[in-house]
Amino acid sequence: MLSARLPAAVLATLQLSLSWTFAQTLAPGAETVPAMKLNDVVFRSGLDNTEQRYVELVPVVRPEGRPGDLIIALHGHGSDRWQFIRDARGECRGVRDVAARHRAILVSPDYRARTSWMGPKAEADLVQVITEARRRHQPGKTFITGGSMGGTSALIFTALHPDLIDGVCSLNGTANMLEFDGFKEAVAASYGGTREARPEEYRKRSVELHPEKLTMPVAITTGGKDDIVPPQSALRLAESLRLAGRQALLIHRADGGHSTTYEDTVTAMEFILQAAGR
Structure with missing residues (x-):
């Protein structure tokens, strides 16, 4: 267990896939990835035949010498699949930039949209999305992340389906839905x-x-003054992982609230990728 003390700061039936290509620029001073192909995908849920959606960013130039990885990004409460694709907040930019730097495929699902909390329907949809993405893209490893509800859901899905996930990064999530x-x-x-x-x-x-x-490798970020998703259960989980000798990173900001900075997001994401051998 590493604790960062940093300076304060049923496969998918595709009905419709709208896609275009654009250039993505990383944070100032970083490289530019020439082009990413964006696909807005509609599919039928194998659970209840409802229409569901996800967005994927696929690098036009794939990594040399190995298959590219798959990163699943789960949005927060009240948002949707576009949050990690378009939002300028630090968590979203950080995940996008890490995906671009590693030339990974970034998939952002609705997972039953705005109020999911990774219930059974969202869980079934995400299994389906990952299965389909693996079939089409043949990725190397699969990672999952998210913020707030998405950070909670990333942990939940990983615990329910550890065979599908090679690393998880929870940004300001809870680890105890009973409390x-x-x-x-x-x-x-x-x-x-x-x-x-x-x-x-x-x-x-x-x-x-x-x-x-x-x-698998785990990264957790928390804020000591987070009164929306209090950090206590995530801190206890991090301590359990430390005691078990797992590959885990905790970034706890005692004065932090319900957000994770760009820098901390990048640190957390890079940790799980590197710990998994990427």
Whole structure:
């Protein structure tokens, strides 16, 4: 376990794929990746036949000597698949830039859109999206990240499907849905009931109760003053991983709130990729 003390600062049935190519510029002073192909994909969920969507950024020039990797980016509460593709906030730019630098394929799904919290339907859709992306792109390794609800969901999905994920980066997420008091109505709708009515559904999505599932590299960022998704459960999970001798990075900002800086995002993402041998 490493703790960063940095300066404060059913395969998819494709119905429609809208795509175009554009140049992506990294942060000032970094290289420019000449072109990325953007595909906005519509597919039918194998779970309930509903129309679902994801966006992917595919580098036109792939890595030399090895297959490119796949990075799944999960948006926060109230957002959608475009957050990690378009948003200028540090977390989103950081993930995009790391993906571009490594010439990785970046996939950002709706995963049941604005109030997911990785309930059973979102989980099934994401399994389908990853399976389809692997079939089409033949990536080397698969990584997952997200912020807030997305950071929570990245941990949940990884614990539920550790065979599909080679590294996880949770930005300001919670690791205990049994104790999390935010967005109760949305979570209940996603999980099929309240935690009193469906305790096992909440329990299996409380990753700090299942740290043994996280055998892959893990990066966690937290803010000590985060009152939207309090950090305590994520900190406990990080400590469990440390005690177990896992490859894990914790970036905790005691004065930080409900966000992760560009620099910390890049550090966290680079950690999981490098720890996985990329």
